Amino acid sequence: MTHPTTPAGDGADATIPERNPEPTATAPAETAAPTLRPDDVVARVLARAGTALDEGDTRWTDDDGDQLDREERAALRRVGGLSTELEDVTEVEYRSLRLERVVLAGVWSSGTVEDAELSLRELAALAETAGSEVLDGLLQRRQNPDPGTYFGSGKAAELADVVRATGADTVVVDADLSPSQRRGLEDIVKVKVIDRTALILDIFAQHAKSKEGKAQVELAQLEYLLPRLRGWGESMSRQAGGRVAGGEGIGSRGPGETKIELDRRRIRTRMAKLRREIAHMRPARETRRASRRRHQVPAVAIVGYTNAGKSSLLNRLTGAGVLVENALFATLDPTVRRARTPDGRTYTLADTVGFVRSLPTQLVEAFRSTLEEVAEADVLLHVVDVSHPDPEGQIAAVRTVLGEIEGVDDIVEVVVLNKADVADPETVARLRRREPRSVVVSAHTGEGLEELQRVVAEHLPRPHEVVDVVVPYDRGDLVHRVHSEGEVDDEQHTADGTVLRARVGADLAAELRAVSVA
Ligand SMILES: Nc1nc2c(ncn2[C@@H]2O[C@H](COP(=O)(O)OP(=O)(O)OP(=O)(O)O)[C@@H](O)[C@H]2O)c(=O)[nH]1
Numbered sequence: 215m216t217h218p219t220t221p222a223g224d225g226a227d228a229t230i231p232e233r234n235p236e237p238t239a240t241a242p243a244e245t246a247a248p249t250l251r252p253d254d255v256v257a258r259v260l261a262r263a264g265t266a267l268d269e270g271d272t273r274w275t276d277d278d279g280d281q282l283d284r285e286e287r288a289a290l291r292r293v294g295g296l297s298t299e300l301e302d303v304t305e306v307e308y309r310s311l312r313l314e315r316v317v318l319a320g321v322w323s324s325g326t327v328e329d330a331e332l333s334l335r336e337l338a339a340l341a342e343t344a345g346s347e348v349l350d351g352l353l354q355r356r357q358n359p360d361p362g363t364y365f366g367s368g369k370a371a372e373l374a375d376v377v378r379a380t381g382a383d384t385v386v387v388d389a390d391l392s393p394s395q396r397r398g399l400e401d402i403v404k405v406k407v408i409d410r411t412a413l414i415l416d417i418f419a420q421h422a423k424s425k426e427g428k429a430q431v432e433l434a435q436l437e438y439l440l441p442r443l444r445g446w447g448e449s450m451s452r453q454a455g456g457r458v459a460g461g462e463g464i465g466s467r468g469p470g471e472t473k474i475e476l477d478r479r480r481i482r483t484r485m486a487k488l489r490r491e492i493a494h495m496r497p498a499r500e501t502r503r504a505s506r507r508r509h510q511v512p513a514v515a516i517v518g519y520t521n522a523g524k525s526s527l528l529n530r531l532t533g534a535g536v537l538v539e540n541a542l543f544a545t546l547d548p549t550v551r552r553a554r555t556p557d558g559r560t561y562t563l564a565d566t567v568g569f570v571r572s573l574p575t576q577l578v579e580a581f582r583s584t585l586e587e588v589a590e591a592d593v594l595l596h597v598v599d600v601s602h603p604d605p606e607g608q609i610a611a612v613r614t615v616l617g618e619i620e621g622v623d624d625i626v627e628v629v630v631l632n633k634a635d636v637a638d639p640e641t642v643a644r645l646r647r648r649e650p651r652s653v654v655v656s657a658h659t660g661e662g663l664e665e666l667q668r669v670v671a672e673h674l675p676r677p678h679e680v681v682d683v684v685v686p687y688d689r690g691d692l693v694h695r696v697h698s699e700g701e702v703d704d705e706q707h708t709a710d711g712t713v714l715r716a717r718v719g720a721d722l723a724a725e726l727r728a729v730s731v732a
């Protein structure tokens with residue numbers, strides 16, 4: 215973290231503005247640091263980006279199945295006013311977070327003010343997905359973040375006023391804060407401060423379902439937590455007059471300074487245990503993958519920004535009944551389903567966890583084994599929400615994460631421009647020009663899905679061993695496999711068995727030749 219080059223005093227470089235400023239003329243100047251009134255900003259923040267979290271947007275078609283997961287997830291929503299702080303140190307802080315009434319704060323340092331606002335809007339959608347109520351959102355124009363408090367102490371004090379005025383219990387900062395920045399800011403705003411990474415980790419923790427997913431998320435949380443432990447009890451109770459005075463309230467039952475060393479040790483022990491457990495779960499996944507490989511079933515992986523419509527698309531193509539929710543990171547566990555090309559070949563279609571800008575590295579690391587599913591694919595369907603205000607930005611973010619996974623560079627990527635039913639046709643046209651290998655679809659209306667299936671079929675690897683065999687009638691299973699895995703050129707039933715001329719994968723070819731009676 216570098217110091218600002220110009221030693222600007224707090225306030226000189228700008229703008230978490232006064233509460234209740236004089237109403238000024240609209241249209242802040244483009245060049246100078248404009249002053250954004252908090253009320254302005256919150257109004258913009260609450261205008262949703264894309265279709266994410268538009269009330270009532272999620273529609274289920276028959277393809278989406280019963281959506282049983284939904285009820286379960288709804289039951290897991292946070293309940294206002296209830297604290298679920300747990301004694302176990304591995305649960306400290308994150309499980310005990312009460313993100314109910316939050317104020318968002320971000321810094322606008324480069325790019326346009328629209329970009330900065332879009333980022334804050336996404337943060338609002340993330341916060342709501344985590345179950346919080348967003349009370350206000352503030353953007354500060356500032357060249358470089360302050361190394362001590364991120365916003366600078368003067369502006370942080372103004373943020374503290376906003377927190378007090380709104381009755382917020384948490385500040386969510388749209389950035390990655392260093393442990394000391396978070397601490398410095400907390401000491402001023404006097405409520406819990408979390409950053410984007412912690413928020414995303416919290417959503418993942420709420421949504422993880424499989425044993426492996428849960429273990430991966432917990433590991434990522436602990437890794438994040440370890441350098442950030444602080445003595446909540448002591449520091450918060452010091453702040454007489456603050457909302458958490460008297461050692462009561464959020465986080466006040468966390469570890470005191472004296473306990474920190476002990477906690478660190480317990481956390482490390484827990485992390486080691488989780489790593490061992492995850493390592494044990496891997497073989498099962500690898501076995502499944504290996505068996506698919508052995509049968510040479512081509513694999514297609516659906517990737518894309520969170521809320522792009524990946525699960526909807528999977529359901530449409532396979533009737534899988536995967537949870538579709540207008541929330542970010544609805545899907546954490548990869549679902550693999552069988553699908554068929556129009557000409558009858560079988561392939562697997564895998565739904566994956568959604569990506570987001572600056573996906574916490576701890577999570578990329580933790581989900582590496584899940585993401586390997588992607589690296590093994592023959593074709594990637596990169597689903598894009600074309601109704602989003604910045605689809606290009608989302609495409610770039612997804613490609614950045616993909617770039618971190620080994621072995622994806624040479625996989626065919628088909629860009630699926632989804633939500634065409636609600637998108638601006640000009641945006642669709644612009645993206646089509648930019649992404650030549652793309653298909654325009656709507657998982658809702660079904661538009662474009664036939665073409666998509668055709669394009670998928672075209673890019674699937676074709677089996678290339680030519681066999682000319684007679685399969686005895688007691689090996690109907692092999693004939694069946696030839697139909698689903700390969701391409702049959704000729705088939706006749708004779709007294710000896712089924713005469714087959716077909717193209718199949720090498721392994722199946724070997725098995726067929728071994729049983730052939732010709
Ligand atoms: N209008 C419209 N909405 C869609 C379309 N496809 C999906 N949606 C909606 O977009 C939201 C997200 O859909 P999902 O399929 O859960 O998206 P996802 O990419 O799997 O999201 P995560 O698992 O959270 O990363 C839901 O509200 C869907 O109903 C579409 O073609 N048109």
Ligand SMILES: [Mg+2]
Pocket residue numbers: 524525526537538544545565
């Ligand atoms: Mg999903």
